[in-house]
Amino acid sequence: MSFAFSPENLGKIEKLRSRYPSPKALTLPLLWLVQEQEGYIPGEAFDAIAEITTWSPMDIYKSASFYTMLRFEPAGKYHIKICRSLSCTLCGQAMLYRHLREKLGIKAGETTADGRFTIERVECLGSCGTAPAMQINDIYYEELNTLKLDTILENLP
Amino acid sequence: MSKVKITVDGRVIEADDGALLIEVLLANGVDIPHFCYHEALGPDGNCRMCMVKLQGAKRPQIACDTFVCDGMEVSLKDPEIRTTVQRILELELINHPIDCPTCDQAGECRLQDYYMEYGLYDSSFENYQKIHHAKHTDLGSNVMLDQERCVLCARCTRFTSNITKTNELGIIGRGDEAHVSTMPGKTLDNPYAMNIIDLCPVGALTSRDFRFARRVWFLGSAPSVCHGCDRGCNITIDHDRPKNGTETIYRFRPRKNERINGHFICDAGRLSYREHNENRQLQIIREGQSIGREEALEAFEQMIGSQKRIMILADANLYNEDLRAIKWYAKEIGALLFVPLESYRDESFGDDWLRSSMRAANARGVENMGINREVSGGYDIDVLINFNHPTPHMIAAGEFIEFQTHQSTNADLIFPLAMFSEYGGTLTNRDNITQDCMQAVNPSGMSLSAQEWVKLLPRRS
Numbered sequence A: 001m002s003f004a005f006s007p008e009n010l011g012k013i014e015k016l017r018s019r020y021p022s023p024k025a026l027t028l029p030l031l032w033l034v035q036e037q038e039g040y041i042p043g044e045a046f047d048a049i050a051e052i053t054t055w056s057p058m059d060i061y062k063s064a065s066f067y068t069m070l071r072f073e074p075a076g077k078y079h080i081k082i083c084r085s086l087s088c089t090l091c092g093q094a095m096l097y098r099h100l101r102e103k104l105g106i107k108a109g110e111t112t113a114d115g116r117f118t119i120e121r122v123e124c125l126g127s128c129g130t131a132p133a134m135q136i137n138d139i140y141y142e143e144l145n146t147l148k149l150d151t152i153l154e155n156l157p
Numbered sequence B: 001m002s003k004v005k006i007t008v009d010g011r012v013i014e015a016d017d018g019a020l021l022i023e024v025l026l027a028n029g030v031d032i033p034h035f036c037y038h039e040a041l042g043p044d045g046n047c048r049m050c051m052v053k054l055q056g057a058k059r060p061q062i063a064c065d066t067f068v069c070d071g072m073e074v075s076l077k078d079p080e081i082r083t084t085v086q087r088i089l090e091l092e093l094i095n096h097p098i099d100c101p102t103c104d105q106a107g108e109c110r111l112q113d114y115y116m117e118y119g120l121y122d123s124s125f126e127n128y129q130k131i132h133h134a135k136h137t138d139l140g141s142n143v144m145l146d147q148e149r150c151v152l153c154a155r156c157t158r159f160t161s162n163i164t165k166t167n168e169l170g171i172i173g174r175g176d177e178a179h180v181s182t183m184p185g186k187t188l189d190n191p192y193a194m195n196i197i198d199l200c201p202v203g204a205l206t207s208r209d210f211r212f213a214r215r216v217w218f219l220g221s222a223p224s225v226c227h228g229c230d231r232g233c234n235i236t237i238d239h240d241r242p243k244n245g246t247e248t249i250y251r252f253r254p255r256k257n258e259r260i261n262g263h264f265i266c267d268a269g270r271l272s273y274r275e276h277n278e279n280r281q282l283q284i285i286r287e288g289q290s291i292g293r294e295e296a297l298e299a300f301e302q303m304i305g306s307q308k309r310i311m312i313l314a315d316a317n318l319y320n321e322d323l324r325a326i327k328w329y330a331k332e333i334g335a336l337l338f339v340p341l342e343s344y345r346d347e348s349f350g351d352d353w354l355r356s357s358m359r360a361a362n363a364r365g366v367e368n369m370g371i372n373r374e375v376s377g378g379y380d381i382d383v384l385i386n387f388n389h390p391t392p393h394m395i396a397a398g399e400f401i402e403f404q405t406h407q408s409t410n411a412d413l414i415f416p417l418a419m420f421s422e423y424g425g426t427l428t429n430r431d432n433i434t435q436d437c438m439q440a441v442n443p444s445g446m447s448l449s450a451q452e453w454v455k456l457l458p459r460r461s
Ligand code: SF4
Pocket: B149, B150, B151, B152, B153, B154, B155, B156, B157, B180, B199, B200, B201, B202, B204, B205
């Protein structure tokens, strides 16, 4: 397998360069670009980022591994990120998570066999006022309950 | 640099102004706990073990990030410091297995030492389920990782990033999931990799070669010099005689010498200890039969005769003392003496750090003694006497006498030769530094050193 930035992203990288004093500072923006482009960060991307930033591939891998929102394996088509922080816990995220687990037959960190769903438990999504909250890919779903959850999942294309 | 005076628990110590406190303490024999600081790697400030009390400072400070100034008052013995170090240790040990008796590092583990010195507390984690990590990861290059024993001091990763600059290792993840790792699908792969085993202060990194071979407290140690090339890296030879067994060399470890190898040696040199235990020539052999020493020396006398043309070859790994004896003997019996160096040259071995392409420990000694280093022209030789030179067959001779450390040739008469671990002597390295090697074990079988054999050899009648 190999990785290459898309021409569009290469253009973005050129624009980003002028925003930072040194190419080393591009590490996180580039990791995001890779994840946007591929849905996850394949091993080969560390080399590509290392070359642009002048870090070693290991430096990139180390930095990336610090951030739980960066993934090293492809997620399902629908990546469900369910909040497990304080407000959502008080408002019943545990019940939602159990419901999800039973419904999809997978635990957090796993992907369904048909590749449709991945569940991940994340820290505060910044949506405490409308807890419990979750994201599916980049879309927020708030003030959830099990009924609402079922409808959301059923209406996914 | 101007000198200043500091006091450490009442003791006055003189130091360079602005020197790193931990270095001053260690240089003065103060046993300050530390995991991440290492002389060759510098400070990293990550382990927090090197806490000291500084007069006037609000909180305990780490000695590896403190620079000395005149009148500084330092305490390690202060009860507050002892409690702080104990708490840090307790955090360190939350997920650490409590099974030193089954850990190969026991006896040379800093964590074990510090626990005995500062720990000895009752655990606050009675019913706690420890977080588990991978126990036997083969990182490559003979290095095994037991992540559960790791204290995340980053010495190993700093070795690959700052010293070899090969960047194979990193600490991946964070919190209680942090662990040492190679890149996905890659291994630790550089000719100096095994140094991280010595750098690791705990039992996380062990040598696949040595692990569980012997408890370290049984080992005896002798200072010596590696014979892998003419760099002359300083080593410690660790050896022991197991019950009902023979004296065995278990490992070579680097021995610090700032002028030559710093704290490190290459893996090839480190693993060359095996040659001392394997396939050794133990008996005196004539035409396939083992014979006694007297008989052999008589046979030797007959073979060299009175009129024969004799050539002597010698190994460029022999000590200066051996070479001198051989040189003297060659003159006594009117023999030609050569130490052809070309046989030791290996361009693929040399690099721009320690490894040198002249793979003979005493090549420079040979040169200094003015011994012929090339066999030029054709010689008409009746008898060839070889003191372990690796390529004797470059010379055609009627009869062949061999002094050899390993069973290699089928000479007419074979004498067993001791290896450098079996007696003492000096070597001169490529930079003309002459160094001592001490005896670690006794000569095996009937072997003697070259100088001892020379003393016994008959002159011509
Ligand atoms: S493996 Fe050893 S040297 Fe490496 S970080 Fe862990 S404790 Fe330190």
